[in-house]
Amino acid sequence: MAVTPSQFDLLSKLVDVTVLRHKVLSHNVANVNTPGYHKLDVSFDEALAQHIDRHGDHGVSQLQPTIMEDTVTPGRLDGNNVDIDREMMRLNKNTLLNNAYLQIVATKTAMMRRSISGQ
């Protein structure tokens, strides 16, 4: 029996993905005035959903997120297609998700700590 609580692999992967997505979104925000820049995005959720359908949460740590360049969305006159409001909202959402995942990990760790010390 594994010592660490279940879903730790899944949670750490999800945290990794939110950190990666944060980098990508801040990169978009930093390039909001760069002519010809196409916004980037991280795709992971679909791959994760497929993996969980087939294999459950076993081996999720091998799953890799992918950075996608969005060349389809029409841009401004200078060819840049970053929508700053959208990026900021996604940044907020991503931070919230990251907080939620980390809070779950923290709670599980606290439970473990309590059961070890027998309180």
Place this chain on the structure above:
Amino acid sequence: MGFDTSLAAFNISASGLTAERLRMEVVANNIANASVTRTPEGGPYRRKDVVFETALNPDGPAQHGATESSGLAGVRTVAIVDDMSELPRRHDPGHPDADADGFVTMPNVNLPVEMVNLITATRAYEANLKAAQSFVDMNQQALTIVRG
């Protein structure tokens, strides 16, 4: 994973802050020089513009299809260029730099344009700051695991 890679999101936001601050400085310089008719290069002042480009780290996977992000490095200023658009001429015979016909060649600074650039630069600066702040929040939350 070193100091620079694990906290790379700070560097990305910082590059955006630096770039937008530079843009604000250039705009302020344009406004300050809006009626300057003598420059070291000779002739009236020409308005300056900054050129940005996407900064990518050469030793990291960067763009489309990559599974890591160490290649992303935010934005970089390539150059500050002169706006070569036509310089307006104003009739002012009393001006010391007026030509034989009484016309003075003025800088091609357009105040409304500069103000719009100033506002977009300010907003973009705030957005970058917000992104850096979110990253602080995320790291604070991660620290709660260690704190227990």
